[in-house]
Amino acid sequence: MVLELRDVSVAYDGVPAVQGVDLTLDDGQVLAVLGPSGCGKSTLLRAVAGLEPASGAIAWDGRDLAGVPTHRRGFALMFQDGQLFGHLTVAGNVGYALRLRRRPRAEVRARVAELLELTGLSGYADRLPGTLSGGERQRVALARSLAVEPRLLLLDEPLSALDVGLRERLATDLRAILRAAGTTALWVTHDHEEAFVVADRLAVMRAGRVLQSGAIDEVWRAPVDADTALLLGYARTLDGAAAAMIGGAAGIEPGPEGLALRRSALRLDDDGPLTGVLESFRPTPDQVRLRVRLDGPDVGGSAPLYDAVAPLDRPLVVGERVRVVVDPTRVAPLGSRSLRGSL
Ligand code: ADP
Ligand code: MG
Numbered sequence: 001m002v003l004e005l006r007d008v009s010v011a012y013d014g015v016p017a018v019q020g021v022d023l024t025l026d027d028g029q030v031l032a033v034l035g036p037s038g039c040g041k042s043t044l045l046r047a048v049a050g051l052e053p054a055s056g057a058i059a060w061d062g063r064d065l066a067g068v069p070t071h072r073r074g075f076a077l078m079f080q081d082g083q084l085f086g087h088l089t090v091a092g093n094v095g096y097a098l099r100l101r102r103r104p105r106a107e108v109r110a111r112v113a114e115l116l117e118l119t120g121l122s123g124y125a126d127r128l129p130g131t132l133s134g135g136e137r138q139r140v141a142l143a144r145s146l147a148v149e150p151r152l153l154l155l156d157e158p159l160s161a162l163d164v165g166l167r168e169r170l171a172t173d174l175r176a177i178l179r180a181a182g183t184t185a186l187w188v189t190h191d192h193e194e195a196f197v198v199a200d201r202l203a204v205m206r207a208g209r210v211l212q213s214g215a216i217d218e219v220w221r222a223p224v225d226a227d228t229a230l231l232l233g234y235a236r237t238l239d240g241a242a243a244a245m246i247g248g249a250a251g252i253e254p255g256p257e258g259l260a261l262r263r264s265a266l267r268l269d270d271d272g273p274l275t276g277v278l279e280s281f282r283p284t285p286d287q288v289r290l291r292v293r294l295d296g297p298d299v300g301g302s303a304p305l306y307d308a309v310a311p312l313d314r315p316l317v318v319g320e321r322v323r324v325v326v327d328p329t330r331v332a333p334l335g336s337r338s339l340r341g342s343l
Pocket of ligand 2: 042
């Protein structure tokens with residue numbers, strides 16, 4: 001591993017913002033830190049950058065970074081708003097740090113061209129930031145961050161100022177760029193879909209603490225508890241008899257804390273093992289979203305109502321008896337793994 005955090009805490013005026021965080025990151029990997037606004041993600045990033053005094057240990061390649069100032073850590077930061085120099089061209093922005101280091105002009109030119117190519121910006125060299133779209137500006141910001149070949153790139157919600165469709169596309173592109181450049185990165189986001197696209201490893205954070213961390217698919221498939229599952233975008237969690245019923249239909253054993261369902265885990269199917277009554281339905285562009293009252297145990301003391309989906313061409317009548325299948329890839333056992341098990 002290259003980056004190692006042990007029991008890292010940060011407090012502002014005695015109020016803890018980050019508490020007891022343990023994380024590791026391997027060379028060339030992307031670790032996404034996922035958590036809601038205010039949970040301490042930026043504070044953690046700033047501590048790694050050396051911009052925030054922290055207790056505990058932060059080490060790079062086995063060497064403790066305490067006492068190593070920000071500019072000697074060899075890390076680069078990229079923010080939501082890119083923070084480009086408005087009076088410099090794209091090429092001027094990307095080459096800025098290299099010129100600051102007095103690299104020979106020909107080398108700067110070649111490196112800038114290479115980075116523009118890598119980020120899909122060839123042909124943009126002479127444009128000013130004010131003439132670029134939000135997505136293009138973030139590509140420039142990434143190219144600029146990569147110019148000095150940082151040992152670690154720290155990205156603080158780099159896509160959150162963009163609209164949803166663009167965010168998804170750019171997340172995929174940035175991921176490919178980081179991989180092509182072999183960059184080790186810590187990527188902070190509140191968006192679980194973005195985290196899933198960009199990361200090899202995932203740490204889920206809430207209220208200053210890491211709830212769970214590990215390889216992304218491991219965390220995804222087995223959240224440690226209900227809170228973690230909801231942060232990962234699961235729509236609902238079940239325990240007791242309801243978890244047993246849904247798990248049984250999916251062929252998945254619920255964990256000690258029950259089961260988590262994604263929103264489209266249940267689907268109408270005339271051969272499905274579960275039965276119930278259609279309570280309501282609402283067509284969307286992709287499929288029909290339903291509420292079904294399943295025959296079975298109450299859920300948390302209330303009627304066993306579940307979200308389900310059906311194809312758009314399925315005729316539906318409120319009150320009809322229906323059969324339902326459960327997609328095992330959209331259901332996860334809860335609590336099967338020990339906290340912070342494998343990272
Ligand atoms: P996130 O990036 O996950 O939204 P932050 O790390 O920005 O969260 O903030 C974590 C907590 O620390 C919040 O409660 C925030 O109000 C507090 N905080 C952040 N920066 C400061 C600061 N400079 N001074 C005091 N409190 C701060
Ligand atoms: Mg933040």
